[in-house]
Amino acid sequence: MLSRKASQITPSPTLAIDAKAKQMKSEGIDIIGFGAGEPDFDTPGHIKEAAIAAINEGFTKYTPASGIPELKEAVCDKFLKDNGLRYSPGQVVISNGAKHSLDNVFAALLNEGDEVIIPAPYWVSYPELVKLNDGKPVIVETKEENRYKMDRSNLESAITDRTKAIVLNSPCNPTGQVYSREELQEIADVALKKNIYIVSDEVYEKLTYGGAEHLSIASLGEDIKALTVIVNGVSKTYSMTGWRIGYAASEPKIAAAMSGIQSHATSNPNSIAQKAAYTAITASQDCVEEMRQAFDKRMRYMVDRINKMPYVSCIEPEGAFYLFVNLGETFSRQFRGKPVGDGNNCAALLLEQYRVAVVPGVGFGAPDCTRFSYATSLENITEGMDRLENFLKELV
DSSP states (O other), X not given: OOOHHHHTOOOOHHHXXXXXXXXXXXXXXXXXXXXXXXXXXXXXXXXXXXXXXHHHTTOOSOOOTTOOHHXXXXXXXXXXXXXXXOOOGGGEEEESSHHHHHHHHHHHHOOTTOEEEEEESOOTHHHHHHHHTTOEEEEEEOOGGGTTOOOHHHHXXXXXXXXXXXXXXXXXXXXXXXXXXXXXXXXXXXXXXXXXXXXXXXXXXXXXXTTOOXXXXXXXXXXXXXXXXXXXXXXXXXXXXXGOOXXXXXXXXXXXXXXXXXXXXXXXXOHHHHHHHHHHHHSOOHHHHHHHHHHHHHHHHHHHHHTTSTTOEEOOOSBTTEEEEEOGGGTTSEETTEEOOSHHHHHHHHHHHHOEEOEEGGGGTOTTEEEEEOOSOHHHHHHHHHHHHHHHHTBO
């Protein structure tokens, strides 16, 4: 018999959709995939060359559990340059991807029954990671008219004497929204008043559009910095999803706890990938800007197309590479004589009948919506939008 913990975990719908789409592709079916949460660009050449050099130099053994010193120093320099934050290497833990960093954070902070506030829509793994570490996710509903952002009132209404942490994701997966300084200050004020930790997932920080600027909540003052654990990584910024390098920065006692947990759970992150990540962070950032501009162009095309279609709508994202599309109006309509019904069925119809892969919003805590990733070519996006439009034209 499985453990209660294992039994209550919900598999990632993102990976499930992606796996099904890849299976269909392997069978020769022409699939347009909007499901993947990774850039479609190759890892830049100079980063790959750094990994090859590490292999050739024999850098293939164990490293310190929390990461090699030069990478931790580079992360500290990055925080100072990009975010105006001073951390020492002892406050940084390099992990096997940002997801692993989040797992370490919750393992270090949570006791059984501790509550973690998560605004919905949310990245699918937040509630599951909390549950895996004996915590209780408390979902705070946000509104489309508020650009899916949590504010002081709905945050305060969710706080109890068991509240241990708040999850903040800006730019947000799946909505693409970015919190302003004023919005972050509201959250910081509540966290300080109640002495609640903030787990700030900033993995999409370099991918912003339309004048939006990423601001780390930890930069609002030393008091809130002391309560904040920042999680970031190289996966999205440098198209290094498979390299599995993330990092977290926090107060020394939290970092020490995370390092100790990681030393027993996984030992060190991949030695070769650490060398590649060092080069990614310290070398020219021109490759990041090229990718960001391509995403910006794709996003604007998709927003324009979708907001001209019947039954669907979306808010223009300010960051990340996702469009969160409201499909709720389609649920009461029929497709070829049968009701669409809900988001899961809508996504299934798109995949099976029109060969378009999207991720239904139920996994993000927003069942009326669906996530479209624009981490695919403009040619694919154009064809995918044509197929979506044809599907909507069939609804009655």
